[in-house]
Amino acid sequence: QCHTSQRILRSKDMAKKIHVQIPATSANVGSGFDAIGIALTLYNDILYEERRSGEGWSITIKGLGVDSLPTEPEQNMVFQAMKRAAAYNGKDLPESGYLTTVNRIPPARGMGSSSAAIVGGIVLGNALTGNKMGKDDILDVANAMEGHPDNVAPAIYGGLTTSITIGEKAATNSIPIDDTLSFITVSPDFEVSTEEARQILPKTIAYDEAVFNVGRVSFLISSLLEKRYDTLVYGLQDKLHMPYRIQLIPNGAKVLDAAMEAGALGATISGSGSTLIDFAPSHERDIEEAMISTFAEYDTKSFGHILKADNNGVRVIESEVE
Numbered sequence: 001q002c003h004t005s006q007r008i009l010r011s012k013d014m015a016k017k018i019h020v021q022i023p024a025t026s027a028n029v030g031s032g033f034d035a036i037g038i039a040l041t042l043y044n045d046i047l048y049e050e051r052r053s054g055e056g057w058s059i060t061i062k063g064l065g066v067d068s069l070p071t072e073p074e075q076n077m078v079f080q081a082m083k084r085a086a087a088y089n090g091k092d093l094p095e096s097g098y099l100t101t102v103n104r105i106p107p108a109r110g111m112g113s114s115s116a117a118i119v120g121g122i123v124l125g126n127a128l129t130g131n132k133m134g135k136d137d138i139l140d141v142a143n144a145m146e147g148h149p150d151n152v153a154p155a156i157y158g159g160l161t162t163s164i165t166i167g168e169k170a171a172t173n174s175i176p177i178d179d180t181l182s183f184i185t186v187s188p189d190f191e192v193s194t195e196e197a198r199q200i201l202p203k204t205i206a207y208d209e210a211v212f213n214v215g216r217v218s219f220l221i222s223s224l225l226e227k228r229y230d231t232l233v234y235g236l237q238d239k240l241h242m243p244y245r246i247q248l249i250p251n252g253a254k255v256l257d258a259a260m261e262a263g264a265l266g267a268t269i270s271g272s273g274s275t276l277i278d279f280a281p282s283h284e285r286d287i288e289e290a291m292i293s294t295f296a297e298y299d300t301k302s303f304g305h306i307l308k309a310d311n312n313g314v315r316v317i318e319s320e321v322e
Contacts, residue, residue, distance in 0.1 A: 016050040018127050019317040022120040023158070023310040024105040025112030026183070026277050027150040030236030030268040031216035037112075037161050039154035039310040040183055044103050044116040046078060046124055051096040063103040065113070073099075077114065081121025082128070084141050091129040106303075108191040110271030115151040118142050119314050127316055135313075143170040151271065158313035160224060175221070177309035181229055182284045184264070186255070186291040186304040187275040192248045197272030200244045209239040232266035232279050242269060249273050251298045255291050262290035 024042040028034065044063075051058075059071040059079065073079040078101055086093045101120075105113045122141050126133040133141075135156050142152035149163035149170035157174040164171050220235025222228075246252045246269065255276055256267040263283035270277040278287050288304040295302040 016048075018048040018124060020046040020048075020120045020124050020127075020314065021317070022046070022116040022123075022155055022314045023112075023312075024307075025115055025151050025154045026110070026185070026270040026275075027112070027154075028238075028241065028269070028271060029160070029220065030242070030266065031213050031220055031238045031240075032150075032162070033213070033238065033240040034148055034150055035162060035164065036217070036220075037150045037154040037163070038177065038183070039158045039161075039313055040111075040185070040305075040307040041310050042104055042111070042185075042305055042307055044101065044105050044113070044120065046120040047098075047100040047102070048124055048128070049098040049100075050094070051098050053094075053096055055096045057097050057099065059099045059101070061101050061103065063101075064105070065103050065107040068107070069101075069103075077117040078121035078124070081118045081142075081145060082125030084145060085122040085125030085133060085138075086129045088137065088141055089126065089129040089132045093125060093128055106187045106275065108193065109187045109275045110192065110269065110273045111185065111187070111275050112151050112155060112271065115142070115146060115155050118145050119152055119155040123314050123316055138314075139170050139172060144168070154313065156313050158311045159309060162221070174313075175224065176311040177224060178227070179308045180227070180281050181309070182280050182282075183307045183309070184259070184278040184280060184284050184287045184291070184304060185270055185275050185307065186288060186295070186302050188249070188295055189301040190274055192245070192273035194272050197241075197245050197248060200248060201241060202244070205240065212237075212239050229265050229279065229281055233260075236266040236268050236279070238268070241272075245269055245273055249276070251295065251300065252276060254298075255294045258290040258294040259287050262287045 023039040027037040029036040057073045107113045153161040153163045153172040159174040159176045259267045259278045264278035266279040284306045
């Protein structure tokens with residue numbers, strides 16, 4: 001059952017509070033360019049509290065991005081997504097409310113911070129306007145806002161998602177990933193813009209490169225399904241985006257090599273970067289330290305996370321307080 005379909009109870013003397021929690025995501029996953037994504041156990045939170053009518057909306061940002069993300073409602077991506085959900089349900093948002101976003105997902109680092117804002121805003125907007133949307137509806141609206149489903153899908157469904165677009169609609173399958181596999185992410189202190197990462201890609205590719213990726217992405221999925229983690233290194237190989245985008249991450253190839261030497265079973269770019277992500281069932285701390293120290297050798301500061309797959313996706317916690 002979709003968490004977002006829960007009904008919100010009201011009473012006249014209580015203020016409504018809603019808490020939405022959204023996982024980070026890593027898109028592409030090596031050979032799965034623009035098709036595969038995975039939800040990870042790092043979360044942003046969106047907190048709504050009812051406000052007296054006529055007081056308008058106020059937005060407070062805490063955590064990462066506090067100095068760069070807009071707090072003006074009409075410019076804030078969470079609020080924009082809330083309005084999209086309200087429109088989908090044929091209703092208006094309440095005219096007033098307190099909104100607090102608590103950000104732990106690094107912004108502009110290829111870990112789905114914008115997807116978290118979009119998905120979380122849609123889920124909150126849906127909760128405030130009748131709970132008419134199921135997960136597939138949320139995906140349609142999120143895909144329309146994001147432009148492609150590979151990042152928003154895992155944030156909604158959890159697990160490892162494979163997504164396609166059929167006309168203007170997105171379709172997604174979700175595969176749970178057990179917690180014997182860890183995901184080590186290391187983010188350098190510079191950004192890679194999605195636009196720049198798109199522009200560096202070639203307009204055409206050779207036929208044999210397309211065949212290479214079809215084989216590798218098929219092998220990636222089967223390795224995960226069979227829990228043959230020792231073969232992930234082959235499934236993560238890619239000729240569509242990795243050879244080009246790694247150039248946007250100075251010394252990124254050296255960092256990936258260091259991760260493999262430290263015990264990773266596979267390593268690639270998370271999303272369009274600049275975060276790098278590794279797959280491993282053990283030695284997670286060694287891998288993280290090897291990557292951070294390699295970046296440091298080239299005077300680049302970085303920070304890491306050791307994560308598991310989140311198999312649930314976005315969830316809404318509803319409560320009312322005096």
